[in-house]
Amino acid sequence: MVAVTTHTAQPPSRLTPSFIAMCLFVIALLLTVIQYVGLLPTLLYRLPEAWIPPFAAWLDVAFNFVRYDLALEKVTRWFAEGPLQFMLDTTANILYGKRRWPNFEQVPWSAVAAVAAVLGYSLGGWRLAVLAGATFIWTALIGQWKIAMETMSVLFVAAPLAFCLGLGLGILAWKFSWVDRAIKPILSVLQTLPFFTYLLPAVIFFKVGPTAGAVATIIYAIPPMVLMTTLGLKKVPPEIVEAGKMSGCTRWQMLRHVYVPSARTEILVGVNQVIMLCLAMVVLTAFIGMPGLGAKLLAMMGSFKLGRSFEIGVTIVLLAVTLDRLSKAWVVKLPKHFEKDTPWWIRNKYLIIGLGAFVSFTVLGQFVEWFAEIGRRQSFSQGKEIDTAIKSFLAIDAIQNTTMAIRYVLNVWILNPFRDFLLSIPTVAFIMLVVAGALALGGKRSGIYAAVFFSLVALTGWWDRSVITLYSVISAVILAVAIGLPIGILAARSKAWSERVLLICDTAQTFPSFIYLIPAIMLFGITATSVVMSILIFAMVPLVRYTIEGLRNVPPEMTEAADMSGATRMQKLWNVQLPLALPTMAVGFNQAIMFAFFMVIIAAFIGTQDLGQELQKTLAGTNMGKNFVLGICVSLMALTFDMAIMTWAETKKRALGL
Amino acid sequence: MLGANETVDLMTSDVPVISSKNVWKIFGDNPGGYLSRMPAGHSYDDIRADGYIAGVKDVSIEVSKGEMLVIMGLSGSGKSTLVRCFSRLHDITGGTIEVEGQDIMSLSEKDLIELRRSKMGMVFQSFGLLPHRTVLDNIAFPLEMRGQNRHDRRARALEVIELVGLEGRENYFPRELSGGQQQRVGIARSLAIEPDIWFLDEPFSALDPLIRREMQDEFLRLQDMLGKTIVFITHDFDEALRLADRIAIMKDGAVEQCATPDQIVMKPATEYVRKFTEDIDKSRVVRASLLVQPGATGDGMPVSASATIHDLAAILVADTREMIPVVDGDKAIGAMSRQHALKVLVGTS
Known part of the structure; x- marks a missing residue:
């Protein structure tokens, strides 16, 4: 029905958000200047230590209460050692022959590759068949089968569990508005919480290793599934719902036969996201001792074995792309009818071919060892050779001079001065600046949230490290904008190039974030520059992507109108295309910031002085309170940006009538 | 304003199948409370000004x-x-609706x-078909919901499929059909439970x-x-x-x-x-029965009460009689004025 809107006349007021923002900005500027002159009282520059409440200790008390007094730990440990361990053992046994129930032999790699190829063919034709088959053949031939299967065995447990939990929660949130209200804020915090914060509680409650890894992965992958489920269920056309009701469905029948099948597309998109997030997280759980591709990559990068790192990187990327393409093909594959009287073996031909391939390769593996397992010596790994090649390439004077020059310029002229400048701003002035920005962008609500969130960050006592984190994020995103926007604008000029670049972005977005460290480390070694570089590459992907989408989706009649008005290309870009594309580009910008916050924590592995470093340190201990405080700091900063930018983008979109 | 009560039902004399009395449907927050304190005679726009929408406003109708x-x-x-x-x-927010007296x-x-x-069966404007089910399964859906067994519901579904002329399309999915065919599925589904x-x-x-x-x-x-x-x-x-x-x-x-x-x-x-x-074009709608003057008489060949004026065009134009007798079946019910009927035919009435 039509919503009735009432227009209340707003009395003209001088205290508009932008006016307040202006005032705050000026005051912050003044404070900074006073600080530089040396007249600012220290308590305005940094909060005195004595004023900082012991959040970590309080949280520890709360955690311990839940852990011991409420005996949560007993429950979780039971779950970890019982059902979860059992499921992990089962998949591990089937995939790489760990000696546990059901005590099968390891499934031969050739059989897995063959089934993957058949699955790929049935979902998306020969291209997908080649991709899926080749991925597994590569993995086997390069000698990484076992570690890859260690990763996959956790994925096979975590993804279905995350799917079920996400679907269930999504249905509940859709059905009961109080559940929706309760979990919405939790989900947005979860989505901005740095992954190290998932890891420590997982370790404490679920033991080190695969069980904790699986739990952290599941929790990490649930939010998008919940959101997609709710979205899909809300989008079911009302007439289908009414048709279901008029067919005499009970509530359960409505859900089972009408709502869930009609929301198929969104739910399957959720499945795709669950799989991708699970893979990304399983790789990252290497930090808490989860064996597999991630652990190997971590070890290889740690000892600067670039060749092997590169090979593992390729495996991870191939697996990610394969899983992504397969699940996306499943989303778009719609049922097709068979002619009447089609025999069952044609209706189920892929199932039969798949089974046949599986059985024949399994049997073949019994006789020819090579088809079952490729030993270390038989593998085609060229780790050492690639290593030498990369290192000698990097040792070429021209290359070395270039990277050195970039490093020097970035560090000495840009990054370090910028960091020192940010650190020199008094805390109070810094908060005012952020609030001013949020007010100007997102209005009153965003401004208030920014004030509360950043004050909390200041109160935690981790201000300097938070500012350093912010500095990495901001500088990397600014660089990403400087590089990404021109790429996006250029690509958007032609349809063919747009598609090409979008495909690259799509593919790059499926890579687990860990991968982005590899090229950065290769080029710039273990330095602050490679931190910024890895964030930069990671954050550029959404920027380019949304720039292209924003520009390409400008309504054609508007560009035609500009053409007919005699606009030059530049005039058209500045006056028509960019203003209309800006809200969409802002979404990309926001995502770039979120990605940067995510990546900056991972970059702690390279060695930083920010929150991520402290977070990583907590992993070794049991200091959950501190871990949580650090994580929340990151989350609060990210949420401030998220809220302000998204509000701005939405208001702008509405104003433009898009 | 005229309600349904004023019109005489010509069709049947049975108890009405659907009978609605003073039905209100108001959208908004707490519509029930609003309706109970709303002054009588509030117009649609008055209600709208109060922040509510009158979807159905005091409707009494019988079928x-x-x-x-x-x-x-x-x-x-x-x-x-x-x-x-x-x-x-x-x-509904107010009033009563009875279906077969309940x-x-x-x-x-x-x-x-x-x-x-x-x-009850219902057909929808945009069909409301379940996209993941074949034609047959869509049509059998209401039967499945009430727990009929597979064989029976298949047999019944095939019956209705034949009724709406969709034979040979049983295994198609809705998106593989044209709009007209999809609506045939919608109609068949609504008829499946008879x-x-x-x-x-x-x-x-x-x-x-x-x-x-x-x-x-x-x-x-x-x-x-x-x-x-x-x-x-x-x-x-x-x-x-x-x-x-x-x-x-x-x-x-x-x-x-x-x-x-x-x-x-x-x-x-x-x-x-x-x-x-x-x-x-009124002549295509108006029937002789509506123009008949009870008690009046005319000479010559009578016309049928159920014929539209358009059907009678040839007679009306060629004839010279002032009054033409009208019969309902065999019974004479009066006569109609030819001039009057001609006016309807040329659209000046």
Whole structure:
């Protein structure tokens, strides 16, 4: 029905958000200047230590209460050692022959590759068949089968569990508005919480290793599934719902036969996201001792074995792309009818071919060892050779001079001065600046949230490290904008190039974030520059992507109108295309910031002085309170940006009538 | 304003299948509370000014057994809302609706489901087909929901498929069918449980004009064969005239007039209805029975009461009689003035 809107006349007021923002900005500027002159009282520059409440200790008390007094730990440990361990053992046994129930032999790699190829063919034709088959053949031939299967065995447990939990929660949130209200804020915090914060509680409650890894992965992958489920269920056309009701469905029948099948597309998109997030997280759980591709990559990068790192990187990327393409093909594959009287073996031909391939390769593996397992010596790994090649390439004077020059310029002229400048701003002035920005962008609500969130960050006592984190994020995103926007604008000029670049972005977005460290480390070694570089590459992907989408989706009649008005290309870009594309580009910008916050924590592995470093340190201990405080700091900063930018983008979109 | 109560029901004398009295459906926060304290005689715009929407406004209407009532109105006039009140897809805010003598608002969820499973069928404007089910499974869906076994529901579904002329398409999915075919599936599904009451919510509006015509013919054929009680919604006046036993014209949630097509055309109750009927070729709607003057007599060959003036055009033009006798079957019911009829024919009446 039509919503009735009432227009209340707003009395003209001088205290508009932008006016307040202006005032705050000026005051912050003044404070900074006073600080530089040396007249600012220290308590305005940094909060005195004595004023900082012991959040970590309080949280520890709360955690311990839940852990011991409420005996949560007993429950979780039971779950970890019982059902979860059992499921992990089962998949591990089937995939790489760990000696546990059901005590099968390891499934031969050739059989897995063959089934993957058949699955790929049935979902998306020969291209997908080649991709899926080749991925597994590569993995086997390069000698990484076992570690890859260690990763996959956790994925096979975590993804279905995350799917079920996400679907269930999504249905509940859709059905009961109080559940929706309760979990919405939790989900947005979860989505901005740095992954190290998932890891420590997982370790404490679920033991080190695969069980904790699986739990952290599941929790990490649930939010998008919940959101997609709710979205899909809300989008079911009302007439289908009414048709279901008029067919005499009970509530359960409505859900089972009408709502869930009609929301198929969104739910399957959720499945795709669950799989991708699970893979990304399983790789990252290497930090808490989860064996597999991630652990190997971590070890290889740690000892600067670039060749092997590169090979593992390729495996991870191939697996990610394969899983992504397969699940996306499943989303778009719609049922097709068979002619009447089609025999069952044609209706189920892929199932039969798949089974046949599986059985024949399994049997073949019994006789020819090579088809079952490729030993270390038989593998085609060229780790050492690639290593030498990369290192000698990097040792070429021209290359070395270039990277050195970039490093020097970035560090000495840009990054370090910028960091020192940010650190020199008094805390109070810094908060005012952020609030001013949020007010100007997102209005009153965003401004208030920014004030509360950043004050909390200041109160935690981790201000300097938070500012350093912010500095990495901001500088990397600014660089990403400087590089990404021109790429996006250029690509958007032609349809063919747009598609090409979008495909690259799509593919790059499926890579687990860990991968982005590899090229950065290769080029710039273990330095602050490679931190910024890895964030930069990671954050550029959404920027380019949304720039292209924003520009390409400008309504054609508007560009035609500009053409007919005699606009030059530049005039058209500045006056028509960019203003209309800006809200969409802002979404990309926001995502770039979120990605940067995510990546900056991972970059702690390279060695930083920010929150991520402290977070990583907590992993070794049991200091959950501190871990949580650090994580929340990151989350609060990210949420401030998220809220302000998204509000701005939405208001702008509405104003433009898009 | 004229309600349904004022019109004499010519079709049947049975207890009405659907009987609604002073039905209100108001949208907004706490509509029940609003309705109870709303002063009488509040207009649609008054209600809107209070922040509520009157979807259905004080409607009293009856539908008799075997009758086809067409509800007509522009979009937003409340016709879809009214039919959703009849089937209790919407809970009404005030008044009563009885289906076969039973107050449907008093039904428990279980009884309501039972009523829909055994007595009601509904066809939707954009078909409302389940995208993941084949034609056969879509049509068998209501049967499956009430727990009929696989074999029976397949047999029944095939029966209805043949009825709507979709043989050979049983295993297609909805998206593999044209719009007209999809609506045939919708119609077949609504008929699968052999409902007594059939609701059709603008079933042909989403179709091309040519297909629409074809589907209307098909629909009349089905109705001749099945003789169901029908509530049919449309915004197309020609469609209403073609199909209806009675037409209810709605505006702003209220029924402006509810009468037979020729009464609507010849004796519009309100200015709004008159405007609606202005451009209609009245001779195709008005029947001799409407022009007859009881007690008057005429000479010569009588004409049938059910013939439209358009049907009688040749006689009217060639004849010279002042009064032409009219018969209903064998019984003489009076005579009509030729001049009067000619005026209808040339559209000056």
